[in-house]
Amino acid sequence: MRSKFVLLMVLLLLVSCFASPLRLSSEVGIHTDAWKTRMPGFTAEKGVEVSIQQFPYANYLDQLMLGYTAGRVDIDVPYISMLWYPALATAGYISPISDIPGYDRLNESDIPGIRNTKLNGKTYIIPYMNELGGIIYRKDLFEDPKEKANFLAKYGYELRPPQTLEQYEDVAEFFNRPPDLYGVTLMGRRSIFLATHFMQRLWANGGALLDLNMRPIFNSEAGVQALKEVERMFQFANPAARNYDFQEALNEFISGRSAMAEIWTTGMFYVEDASRSSIVGKGGFVGFPRPEEKLGEKLPMLYISWGFSVSSAAPDKQAALEWLIYVTDTKNQVEAAPTGNIPARFSSLNSAELALSFPWIKDFALAMENCIPTPIVPLIPEGGSIVSGIIAPAVSEFLSGSKTAEKALNDAVKEVDRLMRDGGYY
Numbered sequence: 001m002r003s004k005f006v007l008l009m010v011l012l013l014l015v016s017c018f019a020s021p022l023r024l025s026s027e028v029g030i031h032t033d034a035w036k037t038r039m040p041g042f043t044a045e046k047g048v049e050v051s052i053q054q055f056p057y058a059n060y061l062d063q064l065m066l067g068y069t070a071g072r073v074d075i076d077v078p079y080i081s082m083l084w085y086p087a088l089a090t091a092g093y094i095s096p097i098s099d100i101p102g103y104d105r106l107n108e109s110d111i112p113g114i115r116n117t118k119l120n121g122k123t124y125i126i127p128y129m130n131e132l133g134g135i136i137y138r139k140d141l142f143e144d145p146k147e148k149a150n151f152l153a154k155y156g157y158e159l160r161p162p163q164t165l166e167q168y169e170d171v172a173e174f175f176n177r178p179p180d181l182y183g184v185t186l187m188g189r190r191s192i193f194l195a196t197h198f199m200q201r202l203w204a205n206g207g208a209l210l211d212l213n214m215r216p217i218f219n220s221e222a223g224v225q226a227l228k229e230v231e232r233m234f235q236f237a238n239p240a241a242r243n244y245d246f247q248e249a250l251n252e253f254i255s256g257r258s259a260m261a262e263i264w265t266t267g268m269f270y271v272e273d274a275s276r277s278s279i280v281g282k283g284g285f286v287g288f289p290r291p292e293e294k295l296g297e298k299l300p301m302l303y304i305s306w307g308f309s310v311s312s313a314a315p316d317k318q319a320a321l322e323w324l325i326y327v328t329d330t331k332n333q334v335e336a337a338p339t340g341n342i343p344a345r346f347s348s349l350n351s352a353e354l355a356l357s358f359p360w361i362k363d364f365a366l367a368m369e370n371c372i373p374t375p376i377v378p379l380i381p382e383g384g385s386i387v388s389g390i391i392a393p394a395v396s397e398f399l400s401g402s403k404t405a406e407k408a409l410n411d412a413v414k415e416v417d418r419l420m421r422d423g424g425y426y
Helices: 002-018 030-036 039-046 057-070 085-090 145-155 165-175 192-204 221-236 239-243 246-254 267-271 317-327 330-339 352-357 361-369 383-400 405-422
Strands: 022-027 050-055 077-081 126-138 260-264 283-287 299-308 371-375
Touching: 022 057, 022 317, 030 126, 030 330, 039 050, 039 317, 050 057, 057 077, 077 085, 077 317, 126 267, 126 361, 126 371, 145 165, 165 221, 165 260, 192 221, 192 299, 192 383, 221 383, 221 405, 239 246, 246 260, 246 267, 260 267, 267 283, 283 361, 299 317, 317 330, 330 352, 352 361, 361 371, 383 405
Parallel strands: 022 050, 022 077, 299 371
Antiparallel strands: 077 299, 126 260, 126 283, 126 299
C-alpha cells in the first residue's frame, strides 16, 4: 500500500514537472509590464507555470496572424487590442471565453466597456487596461488664485476643468498666450488622432458614425457642428499642432507649454514621468466635455482597451480562465497598476489604495461611470479604414479650407457607403 502511494506521488510530481506552461503573448508596453508582475504569484497560488512571448507593437498582430493561419499556434492566451478581436473571433482563431465553465466568476458587471467584447452574445476578450479620451490639464494653472480671479472677471463664472464644450472653448481662449503658453494641445496631422477630435464632438452633440443598419450618418447636423467646433479649437492651439500626432502633443503638454491637451488618459503617465516631464504632480484628468444641455446624459466617449483572449487551440482552457480570473482580480489589478496600467474594473478604479498612487483616478472613474465607452473605430473589419482612411482626410480637408464642412462630410459618407456595400453589409 505504501509503495503504491509513493508511486502515485512520483507520477503526480512528474506530471507537474513536465506539464506545458500556460503560454501568453503580448506587445511590449507598460500595461504588459504591469500584469507581468502577477505571473509569479499565479504560479505560486495555482501551481501553473506561465511563459510569455512579447513583440513590438508594429508587428505583433502580424506575428499572431502568421501563427494562426499557418496552424502553428504556440500561444494559449493572447493579450490583444480590443480592435483586433472581431477578426480573430470570426476566423475562429480565438474562442468564446464565456463558454468556459466557471466564466461567471469573472463578474463582468464590474468591467466597464464589457459590451464591446461580445459577438453573437458571447464574450471573446476580458479587458485589463482601459482609458478614455478627455482632457488632461494643468492643476497649477487652474488652482492659481490670480488666474481664477481673472477668469471670473472675464467670463463671469469660476475657472474649473471644463465640463461643457462652452467652458472648454472659454478656458482654451483664456489660457492661450503664445508663444509661451497655448490654451490647448491638439493633434492635427491627418491620422486617426485628428479623427478623434471630430468623433468626440460628434458623439457629444448626439451624433453617430453608423446607424443600427450600419449606414454612415456622420454628415448630420451634429457632424457639421462637430467639424466647426474642431476648427474653432485650433485657434487656441500652437500653429505647429496642425502637424502633431500623439507623441508630439504629449511632449508639448509635459513641457509645460499648454494649459490643456485633448488626448486620452495614458497622458497622465507621461505627466508623472520625472525623467521627461516638467509638470510632475501638476496634472489632472477630466472626461470629454459635452454641450451644457446634455450634462447628466450618458453619451459615447472615446474608449481604448487591451485585454486577454483565449486561443481556440489552447489545450487547457480551464487554466486560461484561471489566469484571467487571477490577473483581473481587483486586488491584483490595484497592486499592479502603479507599474503602468489603468485597471478595467470599477472596483479597482474606486479603490482608496489606487487613489494614493493615482490622485486623478477618481475623476477617470467618474467619467467612465457616466459615459458609453465607445471604441476608437467601429468593431468591424472595415473600422480602421472608415476612421483613418476616410474620416481623418475629410476633417483635414475641411481644416485646410479645401472643402466646406458639408461637402467634406457628404463626400466621406459616400466613400463609407461604398465600402460597406462592397463588404456586403447591405
